[in-house]
Amino acid sequence: MNILGIETSCDETAAAVVRDGTHILSNVVSSQVEYHRRYGGVVPEIASRKHVENICRVIEQALAQAGIELNRIQAVAVTAGPGLVGALLVGVSVAKGLAYAQGLPLIPCHHLEGHIYALTAEGGQLPYPAVGLIVSGGHTNLYLIKGHGQYRLLGQTRDDAVGEAFDKVAKMLGLGYPGGPVIDKLAKSGDPGAIIFPRSYLEKDSLDFSLSGIKTAVLYYLKKHQIDPARDTEKVCDIAAGFQQAVVEVLVNKTILAARQQRVKHILLSGGVACNSQLRAQLQLAAKENNFKLYHPSPAMCTDNAAMIGSLGYYRYRQGERADWSLNARSSWPL
Numbered sequence: 001m002n003i004l005g006i007e008t009s010c011d012e013t014a015a016a017v018v019r020d021g022t023h024i025l026s027n028v029v030s031s032q033v034e035y036h037r038r039y040g041g042v043v044p045e046i047a048s049r050k051h052v053e054n055i056c057r058v059i060e061q062a063l064a065q066a067g068i069e070l071n072r073i074q075a076v077a078v079t080a081g082p083g084l085v086g087a088l089l090v091g092v093s094v095a096k097g098l099a100y101a102q103g104l105p106l107i108p109c110h111h112l113e114g115h116i117y118a119l120t121a122e123g124g125q126l127p128y129p130a131v132g133l134i135v136s137g138g139h140t141n142l143y144l145i146k147g148h149g150q151y152r153l154l155g156q157t158r159d160d161a162v163g164e165a166f167d168k169v170a171k172m173l174g175l176g177y178p179g180g181p182v183i184d185k186l187a188k189s190g191d192p193g194a195i196i197f198p199r200s201y202l203e204k205d206s207l208d209f210s211l212s213g214i215k216t217a218v219l220y221y222l223k224k225h226q227i228d229p230a231r232d233t234e235k236v237c238d239i240a241a242g243f244q245q246a247v248v249e250v251l252v253n254k255t256i257l258a259a260r261q262q263r264v265k266h267i268l269l270s271g272g273v274a275c276n277s278q279l280r281a282q283l284q285l286a287a288k289e290n291n292f293k294l295y296h297p298s299p300a301m302c303t304d305n306a307a308m309i310g311s312l313g314y315y316r317y318r319q320g321e322r323a324d325w326s327l328n329a330r331s332s333w334p335l
């Protein structure tokens, strides 16, 4: 079964063709990052307008790269939320139009569930029961994954998302947007023990996160030591390393705690921040020490893409999920 996946929840215009949930025939991602960079983050109005400009071309490319015509697509899966409502509306409207015109089923997909299914898109099996850590620019969530479509939220951020914290700290350090990849890179040249930033664990055994404190701690450090990021490049690397170490430590410890509490054997890591090399390495190490098996998609599949939506769409289709023509975008949508 060939499913066309469409994803426009934030600043990537993406379309993909996925066969039977596990074979990616094409995966086109058109990033808008160059339009948002000068503002230091995603500007929702610009995101919507760029999606409108790009979506038809991106879908055409996805079909061409898959080597199939629209008449060989058997369902359309689209991210209906959560995300920026104007951005989501573009994908949802196009998906509705295509499905209606072609007489195809329309499958609404949850963006965070899509991040979980990046794993199946690449041919893997969904491990369950598992604890899933989904870390992106908008979310920092720990789930118990009980089966296809069965989730329980175990913990979430009480303030900033972890990707947002990376982006904001990068902005303070004059590193541009998005901040995650550049902090990851600079941290490799820094000393993670040179500056100790606070680790926020909240109440004992809590699986919630808080990232606003460390962000403020970085700001105070820069002010107190009168650091000019443009000149103090060595210091910037130490700050990046210290910040990343503190964040990764908390993410890893809470994920391991969640897996122990839930008595599962599997851990799944996904979302844009799951590209972080230190997070991947330290979670892998901790999982091994504690006899858990860690699963994560390849880095390119951890960030926003439509193949994960095409894969999720397949499993949702098999569960009987269909949307009617009243489908609307949902900016917030609990999983």
Ligand code: KG4
Pocket: 010, 135, 136, 137, 138, 139, 162, 163, 164, 166, 167, 178, 179, 180, 181, 184, 271, 272, 273, 274, 275, 276, 277, 302, 303, 304
């Ligand atoms: O999942 P995603 O592509 O979009 C959302 O759904 O938000 O995640 C984007 C986020 C950004 O905040 C970006 O800075 C972060 O993922 N990110 C990283 C890395 N690569 C991307 N954060 C830390 N380390 C990385 N290597």
Ligand code: ZN
Pocket: 111, 115, 136, 137, 271, 272, 303, 304
């Ligand atoms: Zn995402």
